[in-house]
Amino acid sequence: MIVVLTGGTGGAKLVQGLHHTVPPENLAVIVNTGDDVEWWGLHVSPDIDSVLYALVDALSTKRGWGLENDSFRCLERMARLGQPTWFSLGDLDLATHLTRTNLLRAGKSLSAATAEIARRMGVRSQVLPMSDDRIATMIETVNGANLNFQEYFVRERHQVEVRAIRFEGAEQAHPAPGVVENIGSAEAVILAPSNPVTSIGPILAVPGVREALRRTSAPIVAVSPIIGGEAVSGPAAVLMRRKGWPSTIAGVARAYEDFLDVLVVDLADHADADHLREGDLHVLCANTVMKSQDDKRELARFTLHAALQARGAKV
């Protein structure tokens, strides 16, 4: 089993590439749920949805989230009814949230609800929330405001100064069924090019996950979401600096230093890569900017190959 840890956007792209590279049944995707939000009374799991949509090639390439060819008629009407609309849900997308919310209200766990929706959508890979317990990524600003991730990321467009990042509820949380087991028995573990602080960070904050990564005999390969000192998208760089890590590939290596075997960085970071190679870590260069479907598959193949080579070395 190839096990991927991921958030939304960038990570979902690599998941899509992997889905075309390994048999779908051999892919297990462990997804951040720290971004989950109650919106219009519905339980929205943005990263899980991005992964599900990516796995059926229905993730909007234009928007990077939501469904291809979606419309926003309900949203426009919500605005007319005076409801908040800074977080967008499409008309087709709404069906996912309505279904999930009903399954949760009926007493199902988030992982059971996700499995049910995945099955209905025709997804053949495993999609696992990091935890069935509620964990909320909270952003404390220098002005003392406490924002949930969507308020920070979407409403404020991450243009507020961050004092601290907390994963509320993480300490008491348990990994969802299959999370630790999949990491333990994996052929390879891949950390997708997602934000190390707010996408992969919450997964690592679930008690037992980091330990499972340290313990597994599987090679662990991360794809850097940082190119040339900046995030491909989103606030990864600024949040990494807030954590005291450099906002470079060295910072990515630092975030995962206790378990990482291979770091795949962009060709643009070739010079820095040479420097990082001085340690134990293997650093490989590839094109990590996934603009086309071919780019996604190419990077997926490269990452898998790197993992399987490292497996040889590690065993």
Place this chain on the structure above:
Amino acid sequence: MIVVLTGGTGGAKLVQGLHHTVPPENLAVIVNTGDDVEWWGLHVSPDIDSVLYALVDALSTKRGWGLENDSFRCLERMARLGQPTWFSLGDLDLATHLTRTNLLRAGKSLSAATAEIARRMGVRSQVLPMSDDRIATMIETVNGANLNFQEYFVRERHQVEVRAIRFEGAEQAHPAPGVVENIGSAEAVILAPSNPVTSIGPILAVPGVREALRRTSAPIVAVSPIIGGEAVSGPAAVLMRRKGWPSTIAGVARAYEDFLDVLVVDLADHADADHLREGDLHVLCANTVMKSQDDKRELARFTLHAALQARGAKV
């Protein structure tokens, strides 16, 4: 104040006509909520919505329910996700249900939630649910099944044999704020051409409403939903027979006999009307089939005129 008691479909048409005939501020509409249903986890009040949409001239004339120019993309997607879809909610319509459900979850009463939605939609008339308490119109079939109204009406297309009709929760219910007061101080009370059993019936089953109608000094005019022994639409005739009433205009008169002053019937029932005139009741003939906007206004004007004439006689 002109006070109307109504269900959806036919009643909403007359409400639309009245809205163009009297100043909207002088119109109070008391609406059946026995049809309310929890659908996809949302609180749907079909009759309230029909009235709200009618009051802003947005009720679909083609369908007779829901919003004009709505689409059903979310519904189609719900079907793909294996969710029940025999009850249709449009993409625009969904916004109403999401908003109502959120207001109710936030602790608002149904009447407060309705007032808030009405205000946002630009409705200037009062729209009052018959009660803030949950009352469910339940249909017991001869096979012993207990169906809620939507299961009976929409899912089974009212093609099952009915043994009994119950208004679950009615005995413990209270009229919503304004219901009894509006009836008491009305200039005229109009019973719209809605099903006497399952649209007007639930309103009359709320303790205090029937008494208020008996006591009010306002003239009470009903428009018959029965023409030539058959309902204009829906299962009114068969349900009236089940109650032991004839499925004719005489049956309508019977349903409201303890408070009705004037019954407006269709021109097609002219002969029967002559017979009914023998009692205390005034019976007037008009075109009650509302096909066009003009028909709605014409019938509204006729009904109002009849009420005001009866007021002279009653006072």
